[in-house]
Amino acid sequence: MKELDDYKYALDESAIVAITDPKGIIIHANDNFCKISKYTRKELLGMDHRIINSGFHPKEFIRELWVTIANGKIWKGELKNKAKDGTVYWVDTTIVPFLNQEGKPYQYVAIRSDITQRKLSEENLLKSLKEVSDYKFALDESSIVAITDQKGIINFVNDNFCKISKFSREELIGKDHRIINSGYHSQEFICDLWITIANGKIWKGELKNRAKDGSYYWVDTTIVPFLNEEGKPFQYVAIRSDITLRKKAEEDLIKYSSALEFKNTQLIDFCNIVSHNLRAPLINISMLIDYIDQSTDGEERQMMHDKIKPVVNHLMEIFNELVESIQVQQETGIESDKIHLKDCLDKVLIGFEAQIEEYEANIELDAGKASIIYFPHKYFESIVANLVSNALKYKSPERKPNIKIESKKVNNTVLLSVRDNGLGIDLDLHKCNLFKIRKTFHKHPDAKGFGLFMIKTQIESMGGKIWVESKPGVGSIFFVEFNNQNL
Amino acid sequence: MTSIKQLTLVDDDEVFVFLTSKMLEQSKLVDLIKIFENGYDALVFIKENLGNIEALPDIILLDLSMPIMDGWQFLEGFVKINPSIGKKIIIYICSSSISPDDVIRAKAINEVSDFIIKPMTKDKLVEMIKNL
Numbered sequence: 001m002k003e004l005d006d007y008k009y010a011l012d013e014s015a016i017v018a019i020t021d022p023k024g025i026i027i028h029a030n031d032n033f034c035k036i037s038k039y040t041r042k043e044l045l046g047m048d049h050r051i052i053n054s055g056f057h058p059k060e061f062i063r064e065l066w067v068t069i070a071n072g073k074i075w076k077g078e079l080k081n082k083a084k085d086g087t088v089y090w091v092d093t094t095i096v097p098f099l100n101q102e103g104k105p106y107q108y109v110a111i112r113s114d115i116t117q118r119k120l121s122e123e124n125l126l127k128s129l130k131e132v133s134d135y136k137f138a139l140d141e142s143s144i145v146a147i148t149d150q151k152g153i154i155n156f157v158n159d160n161f162c163k164i165s166k167f168s169r170e171e172l173i174g175k176d177h178r179i180i181n182s183g184y185h186s187q188e189f190i191c192d193l194w195i196t197i198a199n200g201k202i203w204k205g206e207l208k209n210r211a212k213d214g215s216y217y218w219v220d221t222t223i224v225p226f227l228n229e230e231g232k233p234f235q236y237v238a239i240r241s242d243i244t245l246r247k248k249a250e251e252d253l254i255k256y257s258s259a260l261e262f263k264n265t266q267l268i269d270f271c272n273i274v275s276h277n278l279r280a281p282l283i284n285i286s287m288l289i290d291y292i293d294q295s296t297d298g299e300e301r302q303m304m305h306d307k308i309k310p311v312v313n314h315l316m317e318i319f320n321e322l323v324e325s326i327q328v329q330q331e332t333g334i335e336s337d338k339i340h341l342k343d344c345l346d347k348v349l350i351g352f353e354a355q356i357e358e359y360e361a362n363i364e365l366d367a368g369k370a371s372i373i374y375f376p377h378k379y380f381e382s383i384v385a386n387l388v389s390n391a392l393k394y395k396s397p398e399r400k401p402n403i404k405i406e407s408k409k410v411n412n413t414v415l416l417s418v419r420d421n422g423l424g425i426d427l428d429l430h431k432c433n434l435f436k437i438r439k440t441f442h443k444h445p446d447a448k449g450f451g452l453f454m455i456k457t458q459i460e461s462m463g464g465k466i467w468v469e470s471k472p473g474v475g476s477i478f479f480v481e482f483n484n485q486n487l
Numbered sequence: 488m489t490s491i492k493q494l495t496l497v498d499d500d501e502v503f504v505f506l507t508s509k510m511l512e513q514s515k516l517v518d519l520i521k522i523f524e525n526g527y528d529a530l531v532f533i534k535e536n537l538g539n540i541e542a543l544p545d546i547i548l549l550d551l552s553m554p555i556m557d558g559w560q561f562l563e564g565f566v567k568i569n570p571s572i573g574k575k576i577i578i579y580i581c582s583s584s585i586s587p588d589d590v591i592r593a594k595a596i597n598e599v600s601d602f603i604i605k606p607m608t609k610d611k612l613v614e615m616i617k618n619l
Contacts, residue, residue, distance in 0.1 A: 272586060276552045280583035283606045284502040290606075291506060307502055429560055440554035447554065 016091060016112035022105055024048040024066075036091070036114055038084040054082040069097045069108055078115065090119035144219060144240040150233050152176040164219075164242055166212040182216055184208040197225045197236055206243065218247040262460075266329060269436065273322060277438050281315035321437065321450050325457045328379075334462075336374040336484075341367040341407055341416075344377075348385045355392050361401035363388070369408040373416070375482055379458040384418075386451040387478050391420035394442055396473070409485065416480045424472040434468060491616060495521040495544035497529040497561065498581070499553045507548070507607050514609060516616050525553045526561030533565070538573045545574075546619070548603075551582040551589060558582070559592070566598055579603050579615060 011017060012030045019028035029037075029044045037044065037052050044051065057080065068075040075095045082088050091112035097105035139145060140158045147156035157172045165172070165180050172179065185208065196203040203223045210216055219240035225233035285308060292304045345365055349356065356363065373380065388403065395401040404419045425434070425441050433439040435456040440447035452466075459466045463483045470476035494517045498504050504522055511517045521544060523529035529547070536542040551558035558580060565578070580593050583605040593602045603611060 272584075275584045275586045275589075276582075279585065280500060280503075280552070280605070283583050284500065284506075287506050287606045288502065291509070307505075311502055429556060433557070438552070439557075443555065449554070 011111065014113075016114065018044075018049075018110045018112075020048070020108045020110070022070075022107065024108075026051075027107070033112075036083065036089055037081070038087075043084075052081040052083070054080045054088050056080040056088070065095070069095050069105065072097050072099050072103060072105055078119070079112075080119075089114060089116040091115060139239065142241075144242065146172075146177075146238045146240075148176070148236050148238070150235065152236070155235075161240075164211065164217055165209065166215075171212075180209040180211070182208045182210040184216075193223070197223050197233065200225050200227050200231060200233055206247070207240075208247075217242060217244045219243060270322075270326075273437050277318050278315070278322070281311050281318070284311045285315075318438070321454070325437070325454060328454075328457045328461050331461065334376045334379075336462075337377040337380075339373045339375055339377060339380050341365070341371050341373060341405075344380060345384060345405065348381060348388060351385065352388060352392060359392060359395055359401050361392060361395070361403065363403045364405065366404070366406045370414045370485075371407070373407065373414050373482055374485055375462065376458075379455075379462065382458060383455045383480060386455045387418040387480075390451060390478075391418060391422055391476075393444060393447070394423045394476075395420075396422050396475075412484060412486050414482045414485045416482065417477055419475065419477040421475040424474050424476055425468070425470040426472050427468070427470055435466065490516050490518065491545045491619065493517070493519045493521065493544040493546075495523065495529065495547045497523045497526060497547060497553070497558070498550035499524045500550065503550075503605065503607070507612075510607065510609055510612060514612060516612065526556035526558060526564070528555075530556065530561055530564045530568075533572065533576075534568060537568070537571050540574050543572065543574045544576060546577045546579065546616075548579050548581040548607075551580060551584055562596055562598065566596070569598060577619065581605060581607065 016032040017030040018033050020026050026044050065075050079093050092115045093112045095110045098107045100106045144160040145158040146161050148154050154172050193203050207221050208218050220243045221240045223238045226235045228234045288304050288308050292301050295301050391403045402421045407416045430441045435452045437453040438449040440449045465481040468478050549558045577600050581603045590602050593599050
């Protein structure tokens with residue numbers, strides 16, 4: 001009997017205990033019951049369990065409980081109850097029917113333990129899990145997502161990744177990102193990316209990738225390393241968005257703005273030409289006429305009069321040069337011809353035969369590496385003629401002219417160089433004026449300052465470039481770069 | 488009227504140089520006119536006569552657009568040697584340019600007194616020499 005009392009004591013101490021009659025009326029509630037339900041014993045006794053009903057469980061659930069215990073069977077389950085102050089609590093519940101001699105329950109003993117904390121954690125966990133899966137869904141819908149292991153091997157890609165890269169999921173899983181490498185970014189750039197994420201830091205940037213069909217796409221990329229307990233990345237999640245259109249627009253903008261800048265420079269040059277070169281002879285004419293008007297000396301008037309004609313001729317010459325250069329600038333879409341460098345040079349040199357003989361000039365051609373150039377024929381002839389003419393005109397008085405013409409292929413371009421051993425040009429002084437109209441750099445009666453200006457216009461109208469290296473007293477090398485030679 | 492001893496024209500335009508010289512001669516404002524047809528020749532002459540006050544001009548009329556060495560390049564060289572020149576030399580730019588950029592650029596150079604836009608006239612010459 002003492003042992004039985006001890007059991008009851010132990011139970012009361014450890015559990016929430018209530019006893020009801022067969023109808024469910026509470027006839028006993030221990031201290032724990034009162035404490036958790038926040039009712040006094042007085043309030044509980046004589047009531048049924050609806051007093052702590054939270055309304056959480058469906059009717060069927062409660063009915064099933066009653067059927068079980070009314071049939072003399074033990075019921076076990078988790079119940080959500082409501083305390084007096086309206087707060088809810090969860091209890092792990094065992095209801096044991098005590099049976100009379102006919103085997104019918106004459107009372108029910110309900111033994112409960114408080115599991116509110118556990119249930120709350122469970123609820124929070126479920127909520128968090130749902131939130132995470134919602135986030136994942138949102139991310140997959142909106143972005144291009146790939147997950148790689150710490151070595152960069154792809155082990156997950158979402159549909160967007162497959163769509164933009166044009167690879168199937170099977171083709172991507174197990175590969176590393178080199179499969180979409182465009183080769184556009186420098187080694188240092190890629191290296192910096194890897195160092196950043198390997199150190200557990202987030203990397204953000206814009207990447208140009210290559211799809212399966214060879215087309216390129218740009219993605220704004222964020223790579224987030226997932227770290228293990230030691231703080232080391234065990235996988236990388238790359239979240240990208242397609243910015244191909246934006247990048248294309250940016251590239252176009254740069255292209256257009258540099259074309260515009262070039263046009264603007266041409267315009268400024270043109271304004272300077274008008275202001276300096278056309279205005280000067282006009283002023284001369286007007287000053288001469290003023291002088292004639294004011295002079296009374298017939299001889300002097302005649303002398304002034306004779307000076308007008310050369311100025312008019314000069315004006316005419318400049319004017320024609322300007323018109324010619326503008327025609328070149330406007331001659332867009334002029335066709336390239338296939339030019340055999342040697343044939344063209346031979347033809348040009350016929351025009352310089354007398355000079356070559358007189359100066360005992362030596363002219364060499366090395367076109368082994370690029371003997372054919374695609375360029376408008378008349379422009380090319382003009383370029384070669386001008387460069388050869390300059391090399392002869394500005395020869396050194398101390399030595400026979402030696403002119404070497406060389407061409408070589410560099411990627412998509414042909415680089416033509418004309419090297420002489422002539423007077424050379426002081427580039428410190430003349431670099432910025434070298435290719436401008438009516439700029440001359442030597443005291444030579446035939447120096448007019450038109451040739452280099454004109455060929456620069458011709459070269460640039462075809463998207464090419466011209467530049468010079470020179471040393472006074474040693475000689476000059478003119479370089480011309482011709483574009484789009486992979487025909 | 489005040490007259491000056493020496494005026495130097497730095498200009499490659501023969502007609503302009505001829506007419507301006509004639510104008511100066513007739514005005515009797517200047518005792519001696521020297522002519523250089525580009526900036527380089529003028530600069531070399533000044534460098535060779537840094538202390539020779541008699542040989543140096545009181546005033547220079549400087550063209551901008553010239554072969555070999557243009558007016559701007561001359562000014563660059565002149566600014567460098569100016570402190571060692573034994574005489575104050577007044578420089579007027581005298582150019583056919585009507586580009587505002589040229590005028591602004593000239594104004595930024597202390598050594599340039601003014602920018603005269605061609606054509607040159609008697610009135611402009613007199614005004615210039617009076618202001619010395």
